[in-house]
Amino acid sequence: MHVAHLTLHNFRSYADLDVELEPGATAFIGRNGQGKTNLVEAIDYLSRLSSHRVASDAPLVKAGADQALIRAAVVRAGRTAILEVELNPGRANRARINKSPLPRPRELIGVVRTVVFAPDDLTLVKGDPSDRRKFLDDLLILRAPRLAGVRSDYDRILKQRNSLLKTAGIARGDSRETALSTLAVWDLQLASIGAELLAARLRLVDDLRPYLGKAYEAVARGANRDDAEIEYKPSFELPADPSGLEEALLAELERRRKDELDRGISLVGPHRDELVLTLGNGDLRLPVKGYASHGESWSFALAMRLASYDLLRADGDDPILVLDDVFAELDSERRAQLADLVAGAEQVLVTAAVAADVPASLQGIRFVVADGEVRRDA
Numbered sequence: 001m002h003v004a005h006l007t008l009h010n011f012r013s014y015a016d017l018d019v020e021l022e023p024g025a026t027a028f029i030g031r032n033g034q035g036k037t038n039l040v041e042a043i044d045y046l047s048r049l050s051s052h053r054v055a056s057d058a059p060l061v062k063a064g065a066d067q068a069l070i071r072a073a074v075v076r077a078g079r080t081a082i083l084e085v086e087l088n089p090g091r092a093n094r095a096r097i098n099k100s101p102l103p104r105p106r107e108l109i110g111v112v113r114t115v116v117f118a119p120d121d122l123t124l125v126k127g128d129p130s131d132r133r134k135f136l137d138d139l140l141i142l143r144a145p146r147l148a149g150v151r152s153d154y155d156r157i158l159k160q161r162n163s164l165l166k167t168a169g170i171a172r173g174d175s176r177e178t179a180l181s182t183l184a185v186w187d188l189q190l191a192s193i194g195a196e197l198l199a200a201r202l203r204l205v206d207d208l209r210p211y212l213g214k215a216y217e218a219v220a221r222g223a224n225r226d227d228a229e230i231e232y233k234p235s236f237e238l239p240a241d242p243s244g245l246e247e248a249l250l251a252e253l254e255r256r257r258k259d260e261l262d263r264g265i266s267l268v269g270p271h272r273d274e275l276v277l278t279l280g281n282g283d284l285r286l287p288v289k290g291y292a293s294h295g296e297s298w299s300f301a302l303a304m305r306l307a308s309y310d311l312l313r314a315d316g317d318d319p320i321l322v323l324d325d326v327f328a329e330l331d332s333e334r335r336a337q338l339a340d341l342v343a344g345a346e347q348v349l350v351t352a353a354v355a356a357d358v359p360a361s362l363q364g365i366r367f368v369v370a371d372g373e374v375r376r377d378a
């Protein structure tokens with residue numbers, strides 16, 4: 001798939017922008033702070049309805065405006081669809097496909113699929129477990145957009161259950177009894193939705209594993225495909241039979257009841273799980289976090305993005321690749337390797353402050369981004 005036309009209105013630094021895009025490689029070049037990332041962020045937002053840079057929509061709306069609009073003509077298997085999203089911070093967003101309003105904006109998720117490489121990707125390796133859970137959930141939702149609903153139901157249940165645990169923990173007598181019986185209802189919901197999310201993540205990690213080994217071998221000098229490993233580490237012992245996940249989660253909630261009441265938070269469930277990344281070196285296998293060198297960590301992060309790209313591609317549709325400011329972070333050998341690996345993508349959008357940082361094979365069509373304008377370089 002590729003984006004053929006992008007229109008922005010009051011998005012980030014852009015009051016109004018219209019750009020025609022083409023398949024293949026496109027580089028957006030401009031000094032710092034000129035709006036290169038803002039532009040690719042808009043395309044990424046259409047794909048996931050969230051930004052790779054901020055957790056809320058407010059910063060995406062141009063300062064002083066109260067609404068932003070992103071519209072893109074997306075070509076998929078020769079057919080063009082016009083996707084549109086209206087961002088209304090503090091109020092409901094709206095989305096349209098070919099001018100028809102969607103009942104819920106989240107139905108837009110996954111219609112266009114992007115994989116973004118950004119300097120922040122190092123947090124996939126060095127950051128908190130929540131960064132890796134988000135990586136998994138974002139990828140899950142792109143592959144199966146229905147799971148966006150499961151994910152948001154889980155967050156809602158968790159929030160309500162946590163607030164009930166706090167109340168029940170300090171309540172006495174009848175009000176404690178009432179709180180505990182309400183808690184039993186939330187337990188059932190957490191176990192049911194949590195098991196669905198957990199099962200989907202476990203399948204995803206299995207699907208991703210072979211692509212990760214291959215990607216790490218491709219980006220790290222002298223590595224082989226068994227070096228990089230990922231393992232999903234749940235917050236409780238998984239049952240031997242995957243169909244028993246919900247029951248096992250529920251039993252664990254009961255077992256940890258006292259702890260949870262004492263601490264006033266939910267201690268079991270997918271929100272407490274970790275994706276463990278390890279690197280093998282001879283007979284030794286060590287966690288990446290805390291042990292790997294800077295170069296190894298970068299290679300691992302790149303490999304996670306490349307593996308996501310390959311997995312989405314294997315699902316049958318070439319996602320749009322965004323390489324946001326990554327070349328400045330890499331030495332020339334690694335730049336060339338990455339460029340080779342992504343050169344066959346249907347559409348690659350690259351941003352860089354200096355054109356010389358972008359490998360020749362990805363120079364493609366070049367736009368200059370300056371003073372709020374995006375101009376095609378002749």
Ligand SMILES: Nc1ncnc2c1ncn2[C@@H]1O[C@H](COP(=O)(O)OP(=O)(O)OP(=O)(O)O)[C@@H](O)[C@H]1O
Nearest residue numbers: 012013032033034035036037038059060061062063
């Ligand atoms: N909501 C907003 N309203 C107005 N301007 C904004 C908004 N959000 C960001 N900006 C401006 O956009 C600019 C940042 O643009 P962007 O992140 O795209 O830069 P860039 O060209 O990718 O730079 P770099 O090379 O440093 O990454 C900043 O000057 C910032 O002040």
